[in-house]
Amino acid sequence: MNRVVITGMGIVSPIGNDIATAWDNVRAGKHGISFISKFDASDSDVKVAAEVKDFDPLKAFEKKELRRTDLYTQYAMEAARQALEDCGSDFKDLDPFRIGVIVGSGIGGFGTTEAEHAKFLEKGGNRVSPFYIPMMISNMAAGTIAIKTGFKGANFAPVTACATSAHAVGEAFRNIKHGYLDACVTGGSEAAISEFAIAGFNNMKALSHSDNPDRASIPFDKDRDGFIMGEGGGILILEELEHAKARGAKIYAEIVGYGATGDAYHITSPDPEGLGAGKGMQLALEEAGLKAEDVDYINAHGTSTPLNDKYETKAIKLALGDAAKDVMVSSTKALTGHLLGAAGAVEAIICAKSLEEGFVPGTAGFQEYDEECDLNNMTDGGKDAEIHVALSNSLGFGGHNATLCLKKYAE
Known part of the structure; x- marks a missing residue:
């Protein structure tokens, strides 16, 4: 069996859009929760969320690509760009069919669905974007990363709600451990802070009604009353240990189970x-x-x-x-x-x-x-x-x- 190590990481998150910033905020205990700015929440029971701030999609995409790419895919691609840069290799020494992309999303292009459905109701079916379906589907982050990198190994998108990207990382680990892949881009992405999504989660009694960002997401606290919707993407580069050592890669940690x-x-x-x-x-x-x-x-x-x-x-x-x-x-x-x-x-x-x-x-x-x-x-x-x-x-x-x-x- 192969040993599997983490050699690159990238992040877009409410606490920072790169690993150094996000980790500094983890160490400082500084949260990224604030009042909702993505829509007018004045009539909603839910007032706060953990939004990504100051995101620049042009680090990973050409401007013309953005109109056919949902925000969740943009988050994923930017995190993947960071992770590949961090790992220090483009893996051109490997057979591209030995490099996988296993990246999931629990909901996919929810914002695109909301916007295109509003357009459908207001202007009719002919005005729905021809890019709607590929923007919305939950596998498109994985597909886009593969297209942009040329990695042709196992390419799929687990969809298991809030366990999605843990399953993605686990499946990537197993593919390398058992010899099907030598390296894999893996993780997940989500961009579902929208009026429609918040309403759905709120009506099922899942979300906090706190209007205090400092006392909203309070795990294990007796006063907890629901979760705070967040967004962003996390991508890891997993690699077979001997290949990582041979190229002198930095190793963050080993995945063992x-x-x-x-x-x-x-x-x-x-x-x-x-x-x-x-x-x-x-x-x-x-x-x-x-x-x-x-x-x-x-x-x-x-x-x-x-x-x-x-x-x-x-x-x-x-x-x-x-x-x-x-x-x-x-x-x-x-x-x-x-x-x-x-x-x-x-x-x-x-x-x-x-x-x-x-x-x-x-x-x-x-x-x-x-x-x-x-x-x-x-x-x-x-x-x-x-x-x-x-x-x-x-x-x-x-x-x-x-x-x-x-x-x-x-x-």
Whole structure:
């Protein structure tokens, strides 16, 4: 079996549009949540979101391309551009059929759908853009990255709601581990802060009604009342270890395990006993050849919804047993909001940086203890810590669970 390492990373996010800025904000515990500016939210119950700021799509696209490219694809392509630049290789030494692109989106071009449907109602079917379908579909970020890079290996887009990009990274890991690919561009992207999308999530009681950006995304806090919609993209370059070493690549961390399970329980609620998510963590550790007590840090799914956080707490206890009381747990959605299909990749990036630099992020904004979320939830802020093993959890509507196990790289 091949060892798989992370050699490049790129990000577009509410806390920064490059790795250095985003990581500085993680270390500082500085969130990216503010009052909604993308539409007039005066009549909405939802007042705040985690929007991307100062995004420049022209770093990754020609101006003429933008009119046929949804924002989620623009986020993905810019993050991929950064990641490839960061990894220091264009992989021209490899067979292009050995380089994959596995990049997903939970919702795809939601903003395009909203705009084109309004045009349809107002002006009729003939005015709907001929680019609408390729802009909207959830696989187009993966397709666009492949077209622009020339990478011809496995190219697909997982769609598992909020677990999407964790599954993408896991599938990329397995493709390299088992010898189908030598390298892969992987991750996810989302751009769904729109009036229509917010209304849908709000009406299903998923979103916070807080009008205080500092107390809106508060995972594990007793006063949490829903998640904060975020947006952005996270892309990682995964590479077979020997190829990375041969070219002198910088290695952020190693991916050593991946667990994927289903709750088979409910369309939106996690399993109240945490069985599926717990098993996913156990499978990731089993593949890594590690034990529960080896885990130093868990980047929790931690959405700040009443159900997720208490059920994920049960899942962590189920997975780790007695070791659960000692492991450091935090949710960086307190900083980024919930990036839906991009969340898993962004959180894997944060885990990789945590392992590289020896720093565990805190769960920002926390004030009120909840006895149903009684883990070591890093509620006093982040701290320097020598960590060797991290788990990153992602859980999606429909009962989709994915856990990635990352390890500090060592020869």
